[in-house]
Amino acid sequence: MAVDNKVVEQVAHLARLQISADSVANYAAEMSGVLELAAQMDEVDTSSIEPMAHPTHAVQRLRDDVVDEVDKREAFQKIAPSVENGYYLVPTVIE
Amino acid sequence: MHKLTLAAMQRSLESGEFSSVELCQHFLDRTELQNKTLNAFVSITAEQALAEAAAADKKRAAGESLGSLHGLPIAHKDIFCTDxxxxxxxxxxxxxxxxxxxxTVVDKLKTAGAISLGKTNMDEFAMGSSNENSFFGAVLNPWDTTRVPGGSSGGSAAAVGGRLVPACTGTDTGGSIRQPAAFCGITGIKPTYGRVSRYGMIxxxxxLDQGGPLAATAEDCAMLLNEMAGFDPRDSTSIDRPADDYRANLNQPIKGLKIGLPKQYFEAGLDESIASLLQLAIKELEKLGAEFVExxxxxxxxxxxxxxxxxxxECSSNLARFDGVRYGHRxxxxxxxxxxxxxxxxEGxxxxxxxxxxVGTYALSAGYYDAYYLKAQKIRNLISQDFSQAFESVDFILGPTTPSPAFKVAEKVSDPVAMYLNDIYTIPANLAGLPGVSVPCGDVAGLPVGMQLVGNYFDEARLLNVAHQYQTVTDWHTRIPG
Incomplete structure (x- = not known):
């Protein structure tokens, strides 16, 4: 399955990743290469095979609904690129 | 000192032959000398390490109770969060x-008394098989600095291979412990999925991600794994089952163990010199009483x-968290x-x-999910079933760790698919969640070669037992470059 430049641009937007115009064609070729590799999977009929969910068939654990983590808000805010009054700052979203 | 195994260092610390400060200083000196060339470390925390070593010596002198790795130097792959x-x-x-x-892994090893000398280089976000994808520059192979050390735990493998540190932590998503261990002439084990906590491991x-140790020998790996393994409620896929004592049964005879040789592993694509080294390893294991079947x-x-x-x-989903808002580059x-x-x-x-x-975003996008992700998860089940069937008649599966010895720097960097094929023998164990160990079994023109043993779920202790027994009759694991 060959990927064209338009697909790369769409996917890059979905992934919120800026791709420079001069590298789009390269990414298209490389993605096509990987998808060509993946196409080898089509040689096997898997219509009656269940997809794997977990190697040892573990299921999601539940725990008691009690607080077991200490509050580290300040420590986490300290490493953020931009904060003010305890909030993370981003460019204005609503005018 | 650096020629000793971790186990021997432990005995020397106990007998007072040298102190933890002397031991750590020795490795820090070696690191300072060789890291400029190898680039195995991203950060060296010498001051902190020496302070911890001094405290460890003091504690020992005072006769206090000590952890199993008390005063021993290690390093962490720079994927493990360190406070x-x-x-x-x-x-x-x-x-x-x-x-x-x-x-959790960092906490556990620290509690056991291990002293971290620093953080080792790696392929960016553990994506790579050559360690050429690091923002901090490529790591070079201590056996031949024109060659790659493997990846993604290439810094850890190069550091242990060059004896800049006796043991390291690593992670393995598609072979990232075993492949660099093979390229650098050391031992590395990827445990069963869920055996070692992923909490704080980026x-x-x-x-697929699973942490594990890299060290010179199987016994040294067992020493680290004893502290790393175990249930962690902070990791939602951690397995709630007690860990074994991986060091307890290393000396058990392996007579009568059945080892499978997958026909597919020895067919075209495998370097002939590696195939013949594997035959020699098989003979050694046969002498120890193991039986082989195809x-x-x-x-x-x-x-x-x-x-x-x-x-x-999964990477496209996991890395969505890097948004320039809460931490990281903005x-x-x-x-x-x-x-x-x-x-x-x-930019980041x-x-x-x-x-x-x-690729990941594409494979998960509307209209393609069934054709790619769902299909791949079904194939994964088939691969896992093949292993389950094999383990009905054999205890372990033996094969090469890599199709060739370490390749040249820049040789595969422009062809992603050629690079990906390097992991052909290691990836199946990740897809099935099985444990696998790579053990040095020879060299080709001075470049180390690894053999891989894959075991059934939670069979790490027996895997290390076989690896250790092999190492009692061979000396590949004792060789040090240059």
Whole structure:
């Protein structure tokens, strides 16, 4: 399955990743290469095979609904690129 | 001192032959000398390490109770979060990231008394098989500095291979412990999925990622794994089952053990010199009483295709958290929120990471999910069933760790698919969640070669037992470059 430049641009937007115009064609070729590799999977009929969910068939654990983590808000805010009054700052979203 | 195994260092510390400060200083000196060439470390925490070593010596002198790794130097792959110590994951995105907490593995090894000398280099976000994808530059192979050390735990493997440190932590998503261990002439084990906690281990592909140790010998790996393994309620896929004592049964005879040789592993594509080294290793194991039978792993060839859908898909989801808002790189003067996301990510991630995010996003996007991700998860089940069937008649599976010895720097960097095929023998164990160990079994023109043993779920103790027994009759693991 060959990927064209338009697909790369769409996917890059979905992934919120800026791709420079001069590298789009390269990414298209490389993605096509990987998808060509993946196409080898089509040689096997898997219509009656269940997809794997977990190697040892573990299921999601539940725990008691009690607080077991200490509050580290300040420590986490300290490493953020931009904060003010305890909030993370981003460019204005609503005018 | 650096020629000793970790186990021997432990005995020398106990007998007072040398102190932990002397031991750590010795390795720090070696690191300072060789790291300029090898680039195995991203951060060296000498001051902190020596202070901890002094405290460890004091504690020993006072006769206090000591952990199993008391005063022994190690290093952590820079994917494990270390409280107050920069953790980069080999990426510009986390160039200045100082975590406010420790990964469970880091905490456990510290509690056991191990002293971290620093953080080792790696492929960015653990994506790579050559360690050429690090923002902090390529790591070189201590056996031949024109060659790669393997990846993604290439810094850890090069550091142990060159004896800059006796043991390291690593992670293995598609072979990232075993392949560099093979390239650098050391021992490395990827435990069963869920055996070692992923808490604080920066996520790449969560259904495949597994931490484990790299060291000179199987016994040294057992020493680290004894502290690393175990249930952790902070990791939602950690297995709630007690860990074994991996060092207790190393000396058990292996007579009568049945080892399977997958037909598919010894067919075309395997370097002839590696194939003949494996035959010699098989003979050694036969002398120890192991029996060999040919087995089939018929969907083996689909492992790489399935992996390069599953891993990128999970990576694209995991790496969505790097948005320039809460931590990590943020672009200058974003004009709006979308620009903030797009440019921060474009500037922070390297080329291979971007490539995998794109492939993963594509494979998970509307209309393609069934054809790629779902299909790959079904193939994964087939591969896992092949292993289960094999383990009905054999205890272990033996094969090569890599198709060739360490390749030249820049040799495969322009062809992602050629690079991906390097993991052809290691990926199946990740897809099935099985434990695997790589053990040095010879060299080709001075370059180390590894053999891989894959075991059934939670059979790490017996895997290390076989590896240790092999190492009692061979000396490949004792060789040190130059």
């Amino acid at each position: 107050g110590v920069r953790t980069t994951c080999g990426s510009k995105m986390l160039e200045n990231f100082i975590p406010p907490y420790n990964a 996520a790449f592909a969560s259904s 087995i089939e792993l018929k969907n083996q060839h689909l492992a790489v295709p399935a992996y390069y859908i599953v891993a990128p898909a 672009c200058d003067d974003p004009k709006d929120l979308e620009d903030l996301y797009k440019r921060s990510r474009a 991630f390297g080329r291979e990471v971007k490539r995998r995010i794109l």
